[in-house]
Amino acid sequence: MRLFRKKRTVDDELREEIEFHLRMRTGLNEREGMTAGAAREAARRQFGNATRIQEEARRMQINEFLETLMQDLCYAARSFRRTPGFTFAAVFAIALGIGATTAMFSVVDRILFRGLPYAHEDRLVWLGMGAPIGRNEFLLGPDYLEWRDAQTPFEAFTSSHGENDCDITENEPVRARCGRVEWTFLPTLGIHPALGRNFTREEDSPNAPRVGLLSYGLWQSRFGGNPTAIGKALRVDGDPITVVGVLPRDFEMPSLARVDLLLPQALDEAAQRKREIMAMVMVFARLKPGVALAQAEAALQPLFERALQFVPPQFRKEVKLKVSALRDRQVRDARLASWILLGSVVCVLLISCANVANLLLARAASRQRENAVRAAIGAPRARLIRQMLTESLLLSVMGAFAGLLLAHGLLRALVAIAPEGIPRLAQAGLDLRVLLFGFAGSALCGILFGLAPALQRPRVEALTGWRVAGGRPKRLRHLLVTGQLAVSLVLLTAAGLLLQSLWKLQNVRLGMSPESVMTVALSLNPHRYPQPPQQRAFLEALEARLAGLPGTASVAFADSVPPGGRSMVTIYSRIAVEGRPDTRSAGTGGMVVGRKVTPGYFSVLRIPILRGRAFREEDRLSGTGTIILSESLARRMFPNENPLGKRIRPGVDGQWGEVIGIAGDVKNAGLIGKDDPEYYEPMIFTAARGRRRANVIIRSAIQFLELTDEIQSLHGVQIIARLLSPAKQVRALQKLLALGAAAGPR
Amino acid sequence: MRESSGNTLQGTLDLLILKTLDRGPNHGFGITLHVQTVSDGLLRVEEGSLYPALRRLERDKLVIAEWRVSENGRRARYYRLTAAGRKRLAQAEENWSALSKGVGKVLRFA
Numbered sequence: 001m002r003l004f005r006k007k008r009t010v011d012d013e014l015r016e017e018i019e020f021h022l023r024m025r026t027g028l029n030e031r032e033g034m035t036a037g038a039a040r041e042a043a044r045r046q047f048g049n050a051t052r053i054q055e056e057a058r059r060m061q062i063n064e065f066l067e068t069l070m071q072d073l074c075y076a077a078r079s080f081r082r083t084p085g086f087t088f089a090a091v092f093a094i095a096l097g098i099g100a101t102t103a104m105f106s107v108v109d110r111i112l113f114r115g116l117p118y119a120h121e122d123r124l125v126w127l128g129m130g131a132p133i134g135r136n137e138f139l140l141g142p143d144y145l146e147w148r149d150a151q152t153p154f155e156a157f158t159s160s161h162g163e164n165d166c167d168i169t170e171n172e173p174v175r176a177r178c179g180r181v182e183w184t185f186l187p188t189l190g191i192h193p194a195l196g197r198n199f200t201r202e203e204d205s206p207n208a209p210r211v212g213l214l215s216y217g218l219w220q221s222r223f224g225g226n227p228t229a230i231g232k233a234l235r236v237d238g239d240p241i242t243v244v245g246v247l248p249r250d251f252e253m254p255s256l257a258r259v260d261l262l263l264p265q266a267l268d269e270a271a272q273r274k275r276e277i278m279a280m281v282m283v284f285a286r287l288k289p290g291v292a293l294a295q296a297e298a299a300l301q302p303l304f305e306r307a308l309q310f311v312p313p314q315f316r317k318e319v320k321l322k323v324s325a326l327r328d329r330q331v332r333d334a335r336l337a338s339w340i341l342l343g344s345v346v347c348v349l350l351i352s353c354a355n356v357a358n359l360l361l362a363r364a365a366s367r368q369r370e371n372a373v374r375a376a377i378g379a380p381r382a383r384l385i386r387q388m389l390t391e392s393l394l395l396s397v398m399g400a401f402a403g404l405l406l407a408h409g410l411l412r413a414l415v416a417i418a419p420e421g422i423p424r425l426a427q428a429g430l431d432l433r434v435l436l437f438g439f440a441g442s443a444l445c446g447i448l449f450g451l452a453p454a455l456q457r458p459r460v461e462a463l464t465g466w467r468v469a470g471g472r473p474k475r476l477r478h479l480l481v482t483g484q485l486a487v488s489l490v491l492l493t494a495a496g497l498l499l500q501s502l503w504k505l506q507n508v509r510l511g512m513s514p515e516s517v518m519t520v521a522l523s524l525n526p527h528r529y530p531q532p533p534q535q536r537a538f539l540e541a542l543e544a545r546l547a548g549l550p551g552t553a554s555v556a557f558a559d560s561v562p563p564g565g566r567s568m569v570t571i572y573s574r575i576a577v578e579g580r581p582d583t584r585s586a587g588t589g590g591m592v593v594g595r596k597v598t599p600g601y602f603s604v605l606r607i608p609i610l611r612g613r614a615f616r617e618e619d620r621l622s623g624t625g626t627i628i629l630s631e632s633l634a635r636r637m638f639p640n641e642n643p644l645g646k647r648i649r650p651g652v653d654g655q656w657g658e659v660i661g662i663a664g665d666v667k668n669a670g671l672i673g674k675d676d677p678e679y680y681e682p683m684i685f686t687a688a689r690g691r692r693r694a695n696v697i698i699r700s701a702i703q704f705l706e707l708t709d710e711i712q713s714l715h716g717v718q719i720i721a722r723l724l725s726p727a728k729q730v731r732a733l734q735k736l737l738a739l740g741a742a743a744g745p746r
Numbered sequence: 747m748r749e750s751s752g753n754t755l756q757g758t759l760d761l762l763i764l765k766t767l768d769r770g771p772n773h774g775f776g777i778t779l780h781v782q783t784v785s786d787g788l789l790r791v792e793e794g795s796l797y798p799a800l801r802r803l804e805r806d807k808l809v810i811a812e813w814r815v816s817e818n819g820r821r822a823r824y825y826r827l828t829a830a831g832r833k834r835l836a837q838a839e840e841n842w843s844a845l846s847k848g849v850g851k852v853l854r855f856a
């Protein structure tokens with residue numbers, strides 16, 4: 001509006017000024033003897049087109065910027081159309097750089113830069129005792145209660161019992177993840193339910209009527225996002241709970257675990273304090289304002305020392321107090337990797353910028369004449385620079401559009417091929433923030449590569465048509481090429497190192513052969529299969545059915561599958577050998593993996609039995625106690641003896657068993673982890689010991705999709721829907737290998 | 747923004763305007779009259795170029811314009827040199843005399 005008004009006054013002024021001029025000229029003409037009319041006419045004729053002058057002045061005043069821009073853009077577009085080869089090459093180079101950078105940025109943005117969805121996230125910490133036995137630091141129930149009451153550096157202190165599988169058992173049963181948390185959990189994180197309320201202190205006690213909060217996703221899928229869900233009852237593992245609230249859409253557990261339901265952990269505080277039963281909890285807390293992490297850690301030290309007295313002596317040396325900022329704890333090693341990845345794609349972007357700059361320089365050389373002519377007929381130098389910059393910006397905007405399309409595709413590919421364990425990968429997407437980053441990047445790139453040719457001074461000599469060998473642009477191009485070479489070398493080295501480690505991973509000695517082996521993780525509904533005999537009957541029927549499938553070479557069950565899975569981990573010093581003194585006080589001796597398997601396990605995975613024999617059917621039925629050791633465990637436990645026939649007992653509450661065989665070592669701590677020794681026990685189904693969860697391992701020639709269909713159809717789809725969670729995990733073991741590489745031991 | 751040297755053709759009109767205004771503030775018509783009279787009618791400033799040039803000089807802050815009452819009692823837009831304009835004038839004069847000296851020598855030689 002103001003611009004418009006300004007234009008009006010400028011017009012008026014100019015009109016008045018011209019009018020004055022005409023009158024003066026008319027007066028002059030009259031004095032020279034013309035008649036009034038003729039004098040006016042002559043003055044007007046001499047002045048020329050007043051409107052044109054007015055327009056010219058107006059353009060200069062107001063629209064000059066936009067008009068120049070349009071003019072430059074049109075000119076640029078025309079010249080690009082004339083040189084499609086150049087244009088395509090340049091846009092392609094920019095698109096590659098911007099695409100890669102934007103895609104990578106959208107992945108690492110969540111890890112490095114974006115805030116966590118909690119209030120005062122910078123003051124949230126995850127603390128506990130770190131022990132080699134678990135990946136997550138924890139506190140034992142009684143210690144937690146003591147710390148909660150005695151701690152000073154935190155304004156809020158809460159715990160979570162973690163997450164486990166639970167079944168929502170109604171007419172449409174589904175497998176869900178239930179998180180169990182203290183009633184102070186949500187307030188500590190600063191989260192308000194999207195609907196309803198948090199549960200109260202009274203509801204978070206052992207004998208209170210059960211309540212729960214739905215995740216936003218479950219609320220949508222189960223109740224169609226209807227607010228009347230509040231107050232409804234839901235059967236979880238057969239027990240009714242009342243829905244009191246719905247979690248916000250962007251809610252996530254600080255451990256990044258998936259949860260569908262949040263239930264009170266209902267810790268029996270009295271029993272915990274007596275150390276009769278001890279729960280393991282994860283502890284989250286919010287620092288008081290102004291308290292540093294190190295201060296908090298120092299303040300917790302006395303409490304830690306006291307808690308250490310209750311720790312079994314062989315553990316003491318290996319237990320550490322860990323207090324870490326929540327964000328750092330969540331991303332762990334992903335931080336460095338993220339910076340490296342981002343750095344390398346920025347290198348790619350720089351290279352593509354340099355490439356485009358080089359292209360533009362080459363083009364500028366051929367346009368020297370044009371520029372010299374334009375300078376000669378009056379184009380100021382700034383105008384020429386502006387023209388060149390407009391051209392390069394137009395290029396970079398076109399490149400950015402192509403690049404963002406590319407980023408969209410790349411991102412999908414990245415998410416699809418990425419191994420598990422990259423935090424927040426699923427949330428990565430091209431939102432406004434990422435788009436802005438992409439455009440800012442390309443604009444910067446455009447100015448960078450546009451400036452190089454623009455700053456070349458147009459040379460008058462170019463007018464002559466002689467080739468001009470300029471010193472400066474040549475040097476600039478040399479510099480660009482040198483820089484490109486240097487950056488490429490860095491990238492190449494990094495890529496080479498990566499490839500080498502990838503090659504090593506691919507060729508790592510697994511100790512087994514995963515080709516055409518598939519695994520299915522299943523767990524039985526406790527209400528449909530409550531008793532061990534029913535569970536056993538189902539699993540045995542499943543085994544027989546799968547073994548009878550055409551194409552199946554062998555079938556086995558195990559409670560976990562290498563290299564990533566490990567459900568039982570014990571410590572070396574807890575394994576007793578018959579006839580030897582107790583070694584339990586001499587440190588932990590490191591981790592030992594235990595696995596329960598059916599007799600077919602070794603043949604399915606082709607794990608060699610080096611000495612003795614594999615399990616037989618009768619080992620499974622008799623329950624007399626047989627054990628197979630891995631080679632490394634046997635060598636360590638019986639260095640100069642024949643291990644066969646020895647009797648050992650894994651764990652204090654374990655069963656004595658006779659060593660009947662030695663199996664080859666298998667990668668069992670993830671692909672990159674150091675192997676742990678391992679022992680195998682037969683998976684026994686007896687009347688007393690049932691089994692709700694198992695991994696089916698099949699060596700088969702058929703596709704794994706057909707296999708899932710087969711399992712689904714086993715007892716009719718309806719029954720199976722109750723057996724397998726909707727998120728049933730069927731995956732080829734080879735895919736599992738990739739996961740093991742990223743996630744390590746779990 | 748603009749280069750002071752080069753662009754000689756365009757610079758000539760600017761030089762004439764600046765030089766005229768160096769004598770004191772004047773309006774557009776006065777400038778044409780002055781140039782015409784002083785050059786004995788050899789040079790004529792075209793109005794079609796004069797007013798855009800004045801606007802440009804004004805935008806570049808080489809001259810300042812203000813409305814005043816002229817000698818015959820009419821309102822007229824008077825232009826006055828600024829310090830920057832004076833500096834530019836000195837430069838332009840120098841360039842011009844160098845150019846004309848050079849061209850003159852070439853002409854005499856040929």
